[in-house]
């Protein structure tokens with residue numbers, strides 16, 4: 064028997080469960096035919112319907128044979144207004160992550176105008192809002208709760224760029240897993256992560272949220288994060304739906320200014336920028352978020368090329384697409400839409416299912432359907448995708464299943480989570496320089512001067528997009544170092560300097576800092592950026608240490624004592640003076656809740672640093688964009704041609720970066736044997752094995768990230784001077800050696816050829832193995848026809 068839910072009937076959750084199961088097991092409604100085709104793009108009123116390739120549903124989504132008929136039944140009862148409600152996502156007023164255009168979300172929920180809410184969490188509040196939806200609306204369709212759980216929810220892990228520096232896929236997956244457990248325990252269903260935007264421009268503040276400059280590393284990390292967030296199965300109450308964002312190419316804004324125009328060749332887009340999104344989709348990401356930028360003149364939220372042709376037709380994505388915050392509305396200032404109504408039509412017809420915070424669908428879509436500008440089928444396809452995700456989450460069975468007070472209590476900031484956060488933080492740190500082995504701190508260093516605006520800061524330690532991470536809970540460097548310092552070691556702290564732009568010329572704290580440092584055996588300077596100087600809307604034109612920090616470093620240098628700079632920031636900074644003048648530099652990013660403990664672990668040598676840069680550090684902003692996989696050009700500036708004119712070079716700077724992608728030192732020394740390959744020629748379908756012997760020739764146990772790069776010497780289009788194709792993390796005891804092998808097949812050599820077909824081309828290649836991307840000598844092999 065089919066239960067029809069009528070407006071006047073108020074059903075309890077139990078009844079809802081009953082009706083849901085009856086509907087699920089009941090009569091299948093006839094599927095509505097594709098009466099009207101889905102318009103393909105703005106200006107093209109009618110185009111072919113979206114045919115998603117019939118590939119398998121990602122295993123993590125679970126097999127739900129009865130779901131289709133359940134959703135059919137439900138949709139058969141929905142009015143157009145109720146359907147549009149399911150495509151509407153509004154923020155609560157708890158947190159603001161963008162401009163607020165619409166208030167009154169509770170009334171909207173009760174009126175059935177909203178399908179999902181973000182920036183609301185906690186068991187109590189999600190229950191309160193869910194109740195409005197399931198008890199106050201005619202069809203009692205539960206809400207979906209989303210939130211930016213990016214690098215932790217309450218237990219904060221290092222910022223995403225920092226985690227990427229660990230190159231540790233297991234640790235990164237675990238960090239996402241724990242974040243999901245914490246978030247899901249507070250009533251959340253959905254995170255707006257992972258952010259997988261490749262970026263080669265450190266001026267852009269959002270580099271802190273991604274995995275850096277490299278497509279291969281970024282793709283592997285994207286998969287790990289999706290797996291971590293979504294866990295074993297969507298619907299488990301310790302999992303969150305993942306959102307791969309921001310689709311697409313948001314990380315390449317002109318001049319590094321956030322939200323700015325993106326324009327690149329199709330080859331660059333497909334080869335460099337799209338693969339991490341694809342990797343996340345293939346790993347089962349349930350949702351995709353559009354980006355703010357335009358691409359080739361079309362804003363992403365109105366791009367049927369991106370959202371339909373690539374995402375659905377080529378990649379077979381079956382989840383739903385959400386916009387970024389008011390990005391449909393923003394198609395008006397972009398100059399792509401004349402008004403909101405047209406913007407909404409362009410967005411839904413391009414393939415946007417859910418409108419985040421713009422209320423454009425809510426206000427205009429019904430009219431667009433009435434006018435025939437948007438087909439009923441297009442609305443139904445989008446609604447189905449949203450309802451199916453709610454079904455998979457089990458919300459029709461129990462809308463409150465993620466909001467469980469016991470789980471909320473038990474699953475937040477547990478000792479095991481904090482320990483995991485400490486572990487990832489240590490793994491993420493990159494030892495950029497260590498002259499005369501000044502690190503780890505010697506036992507003889509009895510007086511440590513800890514100086515700088517980040518030395519006693521808690522708030523900065525968790526960086527931006529820090530979810531519900533407390534800014535008073537993190538362990539500061541001062542606390543961590545004092546707690547670890549042996550008896551008899553004094554730690555003299557002085558703030559000394561400021562990281563605020565406005566304080567650039569000031570010197571008022573210098574005297575205090577000099578007094579704290581004058582009798583020290585070693586100076587540890589904790590400097591970098593204020594936490595909000597990276598993240599969204601945080602682009603810079605100057606990447607130096609802000610404020611008067613460098614000036615203080617110069618003062619401290621006059622004391623003639625060893626200086627260790629602990630750099631805390633969310634992007635590669637330009638620090639040429641420090642690079643030349645301080646003894647050691649440890650890039651610690653924003654390490655998270657356990658910051659001070661993790662930094663102390665590394666400074667005192669309890670943990671031997673193993674991180675490698677996921678992004679090149681330029682010498683100056685003038686070199687940007689600078690990345691390891693650049694092209695050679697027709698006039699490369701090589702060592703043999705030093706000083707010559709008419710070559711691709713700067714007059715006032717070296718071409719080389721301060722530190723390249725893949726760079727990172729250890730307290731021990733790793734030596735690499737010459738690379739050998741078992742075949743010098745491979746044929747299509749074959750692979751060669753490259754072998755290197757890695758030896759820990761130092762005195763401490765350590766971990767090395769062994770990297771494999773290739774170069775295609777001649778192609779139908781020019782190829783980068785190096786491309787990362789694999790890496791392995793190898794732990795070795797002092798004196799220990801290990802043979803490390805990599806398999807390289809023709810698939811690893813594929814690219815978009817001149818005719819834009821994908822595949823390798825026969826010819827000569829070079830292969831490089833080492834502990835950085837800056838490897839001058841490779842071994843040659845060839846791919847035969």
Ligand code: BGC
Nearest residue numbers: 160161211255308387388599
């Ligand atoms: C950001 C997204 C984020 C969204 C919701 C936007 O401003 O670009 O990354 O997920 O806000 O908070």
